[in-house]
Amino acid sequence: MLQHVITFNYTLKTSEGVELESSVGADPLVFLEGSGQIIPGLERELTKMQIGDKRTIHVPAAEAYGEMDPDLLIEVPAGEITVPNLKVGDELQAQDGEHTQSVVVAKITEHTITLDGNHPMAGRDLVFDVEILNSREATADEIAHGHIHGPQGHHSDHGHIH
Numbered sequence: 001m002l003q004h005v006i007t008f009n010y011t012l013k014t015s016e017g018v019e020l021e022s023s024v025g026a027d028p029l030v031f032l033e034g035s036g037q038i039i040p041g042l043e044r045e046l047t048k049m050q051i052g053d054k055r056t057i058h059v060p061a062a063e064a065y066g067e068m069d070p071d072l073l074i075e076v077p078a079g080e081i082t083v084p085n086l087k088v089g090d091e092l093q094a095q096d097g098e099h100t101q102s103v104v105v106a107k108i109t110e111h112t113i114t115l116d117g118n119h120p121m122a123g124r125d126l127v128f129d130v131e132i133l134n135s136r137e138a139t140a141d142e143i144a145h146g147h148i149h150g151p152q153g154h155h156s157d158h159g160h161i162h
Contacts (some may be wrong), residue, residue, distance in 0.1 A: 003033045005135040005148050015058075015125040028133050035146050036077065039064045042128055054131045065119040069120055072117035081113050086124045 007030045011022040023029055031037040033047055049055060061067055061122025074094075083092065090105045094115060107114035142148050 003133050003138040003143055004047070005030060005032055005138050005142065008046060009131045009133060011129040013127045013129070015127060017127075020121075029149055032138055032142055032146065033150050037147070039126075040070065042130075046130065046132065049130075049132045051132050051135055054129070057128045057130060058126065059126045061123050061125050065121040066123075068118050068123035074115045074117065075102070075112045076114055076115065078109070078111055086113070107152065 005098070007028050009023045009028045011024060012020045014020060029038070031043070034041070038046075039059060041059035044058060044063075045055070045057045045059075081092070083090070086105060086108065088108060092103050092105065092115065094101050094103045094117070100115055103115040103117045104120065105113060106116040121144050
């Protein structure tokens with residue numbers, strides 16, 4: 001299958017219309033088709049578009065960051081976390097042996113703290129306003145390495161929607 005490198009601007013909103021982030025006025029995103037750099041529901045629609053096209057794309061949670069996984073809600077004794085002034089919404093780094101994972105404090109009671117290891121946008125339907133700025137065939141090296149090369153590619157953070 002022929003793979004492309006696609007450059008696009010986007011504005012990400014919740015399904016209620018609240019803007020979460022935007023590349024407009026900053027750097028556009030660049031990604032290698034088929035490399036898993038952006039969420040599947042968005043990539044599928046972007047690959048159907050041509051340079052200059054503008055669209056609003058609705059991506060259900062299952063094709064974005066997934067549904068909420070209740071197994072990623074972890075309740076720990078309050079005494080195990082010694083962060084001063086801890087509050088709901090704080091992000092912490094949890095270590096499980098060799099792995100480190102970002103978790104968010106979801107609930108605090110007198111005896112327990114509930115940590116949420118789900119992606120912050122899990123369980124949310126998302127809306128993207130997008131404009132295709134460029135599309136070109138990927139080089140053999142880019143396909144072999146699984147990422148783009150060049151000014152906005154190699155060893156950069158571009159092309160990832162967090």
